[in-house]
Amino acid sequence: MNARENAPRVSLGMPVYNGANFVREAIASLLEQTFRDFELIIVDNASTDDTEAICRGFAEADERIRFYRNSENIGAGKNFNLAVTYARGEYFKWAAHDDLCHPRFLEECVEVMDRNPDAALAYPKSRIIDAASNFVDSPYVVSEGTNDEDPVVRFKGLVKPHVCYQVFGLMRLSILRQTPLIGLYARGDEILMCWLGLRGRFVPIDEFLFYPRKHEAQSMSFLGNRKRTSADFVAYSVWFDPNWRNRLVFPWWRSLRELIWCVLKAPISIGGKIRCQLVVLRWAISRKRSLLRDVVLQMKVLAASFAPARERSDKSPS
Template sequence: MTTTPRLSIGLPVYNGENYLTEALDDLLGQTYTDFELIISDNASTDATERICRAYADADPRVRYIRQPRNIGAVPNHNFLVGQARGELFKWAAHDDRFGDTLLERCVAALDTEPDAVLCHSHMAVVDADGTLAEKYDYTIATDSPSAPERFKSLLVTDGGDDFYGVVRLDVMRRAPRMDSYHNGGRVFVAGLSLYGRFLQVPEVLYFRRDHPGRGDRLPSISAVCSNLDPRRANHSTARLLAEYVGGYLSVIRRSPLSPRDRAACYRAILGWFAGRGMRIPARRLAFARVLPSFGAGQVDTSGSSESSTLRERKRR
């Protein structure tokens, strides 16, 4: 008899041979084990397929799916949500690193706080070699009981990567799907905040890798969005920015808010747009770091924010 896993992890990948094995070892070595790991390979042309098939053969929790063609990063992410069987869901990037207790701590926090819809941990950024480059303080008011306050805090403050948190799957499927206009992932996360509070495990258990192969290093908004979805190839920057603003209005309209809270969120959009809406920070945290990007790790994932080396782990 097949047992349905409680958590589904969706890992989209395209030409990820450089870092993929480290991410897979981290995920399969988690102290929390009641999960399925679904890999959607976006028609990679490097060794990604061989690596994924080897892990799927070795661990029954791994399910490998290969797209017949490159459908773009955003459709590949959304495809994984449709494949999930668990009560909870988490996207995982093929080039990031994960502390051993990340899943355990996030699932436990959601069990303790049933009104919360998402849980993630504190994060740090590592470079291409895995060396700790920067730590981030999470100062966003996403744990507020007020939906407008949560929403507004995500409009104006950087400081986390909640896109990669553990989310209640029923909420993900009720909320508007992620789109491929400019900063579509940021809009998606803001939409989730209208369904409930976010929780943060106060330990650094998530390590986002910053390296030259990341897709958001492309030279223009239109190039980034074309990488997210090939159907965006001929869309103008003006259209991509207009859809970005419209996306916020859409998630407000479609969310289960009281008339008073809905009006407060619309006012927050007006204030954001007047103050900074179309400005693109020179250095920003990617709430929407959904682009496939292309050794030994050098940061400790044991949970200590003071550590600077990852424990090397043999594949289980």
């Protein structure tokens, strides 16, 4: 038998950095799945806490778990994508180190994906939990139209503001690998969902089987209702890729560029692409203030970077 014949049906990718506070509970919830034919790929992004010891302990006890550790922190985006490169299954799911899944999560999602060969992704309803794993009353917006046969309708639903929980759904790996994966910039996960949505339907499951955690230790928490600013997205870009630190970042303009490119590369008709680009145009018009704030903020950053040089020049002897 070759490696593919021995491969599990589902690959779970868990990227983690300093997740000792929740990773044990997250792994346990995956090992309790009623669907057993899976592999768990843990990619430790050079953690400095007890994450490595905890994860190695699980890997030694369960042969379905494969543990990898980066020699240095490569940023959240690259670490998420690294898990995909190790995956061998027919289906793939990202599993955050601090979230939990109902024991029937995989069973229900696999059944839906098997029944819908044109689907790119299956995802259940979500209930938010707190640091103590208690359910909390925190509303979130679900994207509409993503199960439509028309890719333009799906794209329109994914472009609208929503909490991107679909990124933790069960994806068809062959379709996921047709995309650039998570972009190394703010909203890279949301743009990825647009790539997927233009290639297949997102089939919802009407059960609360996914429990994303909301807690103070999160690197960037966008789960609440607080208005997101351009400065937030600059910081979010650095979280995705540390190489953005101390560089000019235009997160909203980057999102616009990536949406345009996503549509151009979509395997849909010319007419469909034109309709999608009109959706992107309306998106840009509705966010003109955010696009302008991007420019203003970065001009302030640029001006501030020249200030010390001007001060040194003023103080130098004539």
